[in-house]
Amino acid sequence: xxxxxxxxxxxxxxxxxxxxxxxxLDLLVFTVFFGTILVLRDxxxxxxxxxxDALHPALAALNTVLLVTGSVFxxxxxxxxxxxxxxGVRRLLLxxxxxxxxxxxxxxxxxADLVDAGHSMRDGDFFLCYFAxxxxxxxxxxxxxxxxxAVAGRARRRPLRPEIVEGxxxxxxxxxxxxxxxxxxxxxxx
Amino acid sequence: xxxxxxxxxxxxxxxxxxxxxxxLSWWLGADHGLGSGRAMTAVxxxxxxxxxxxxxxxxxDLRLAPRALRAGFDLWAxxxxxxxxxxxxxxx
Numbered sequence: 001x002x003x004x005x006x007x008x009x010x011x012x013x014x015x016x017x018x019x020x021x022x023x024x025l026d027l028l029v030f031t032v033f034f035g036t037i038l039v040l041r042d043x044x045x046x047x048x049x050x051x052x053d054a055l056h057p058a059l060a061a062l063n064t065v066l067l068v069t070g071s072v073f074x075x076x077x078x079x080x081x082x083x084x085x086x087x088g089v090r091r092l093l094l095x096x097x098x099x100x101x102x103x104x105x106x107x108x109x110x111x112a113d114l115v116d117a118g119h120s121m122r123d124g125d126f127f128l129c130y131f132a133x134x135x136x137x138x139x140x141x142x143x144x145x146x147x148x149x150a151v152a153g154r155a156r157r158r159p160l161r162p163e164i165v166e167g168x169x170x171x172x173x174x175x176x177x178x179x180x181x182x183x184x185x186x187x188x189x190x
Numbered sequence: 191x192x193x194x195x196x197x198x199x200x201x202x203x204x205x206x207x208x209x210x211x212x213x214l215s216w217w218l219g220a221d222h223g224l225g226s227g228r229a230m231t232a233v234x235x236x237x238x239x240x241x242x243x244x245x246x247x248x249x250x251d252l253r254l255a256p257r258a259l260r261a262g263f264d265l266w267a268x269x270x271x272x273x274x275x276x277x278x279x280x281x282x
Contacts, residue, residue, distance in 0.1 A: 031270050136273045180238055
């Protein structure tokens with residue numbers, strides 16, 4: 001045990017075990033996306049580089065910080081649920097959801113800017129990858145945000161089993177994890 | 191077996207690592223004359239998977255999960271990172 005950790009009993013799957021089947025399948029689907037980006041980039045490196053030049057890595061970095069910060073709120077909500085701190089769970093889940101809403105706002109601005117510049121999914125393989133894969137990821141962010149709000153709503157009415165908060169948290173963290181890999185593949189692979 | 195919770199200072203340390211690593215990736219991803227595009231892509235990918243693995247292990251609590259799930263995630267991170275680095279360096 002490290003100095004940063006304190007003990008509790010038992011080793012088990014965090015959240016509901018069935019959820020992990022879905023999470024692992026999602027992970028595999030995105031793994032195919034990651035490989036697809038690099039295979040298509042290898043076929044047209046100049047077009048990919050030109051496409052990346054049109055993107056705004058600062059906005060993507062901001063969105064990375066938003067998701068990572070949301071993860072901090074969510075992991076603290078899980079710890080609060082385990083400790084039975086109902087008010088803390090709700091507040092932390094709402095803060096986590098706020099970072100999801102902010103992510104969606106930044107992404108919407110980025111999409112609008114690119115569309116204004118004349119880019120779309122039909123604008124070559126790079127923008128097909130960009131809009132399709134970030135779009136699928138954005139749906140995940142929206143679902144994760146909705147899940148955090150739904151669990152926060154339930155926490156207002158009664159104390160929740162920690163497994164409910166753990167499950168919502170695991171989904172949120174997966175969305176964070178997938179973005180951490182999409183970010184360099186789409187924005188930084190020079 | 192022992193189950194553990196993350197203390198607040200560990201959560202803060204992980205957040206700091208993730209933000210710092212993102213900034214480092216961004217800096218490396220821009221052209222600073224530190225190497226070829228493909229080699230730098232490999233370095234940036236390795237950083238990305240270190241971040242993803244840390245999120246899975248500590249934020250998703252996989253460090254507390256049964257051995258099969260924990261090992262499966264570790265294997266995914268390692269194999270996917272290696273596969274993507276090979277694709278980035280050697281081409282698809």
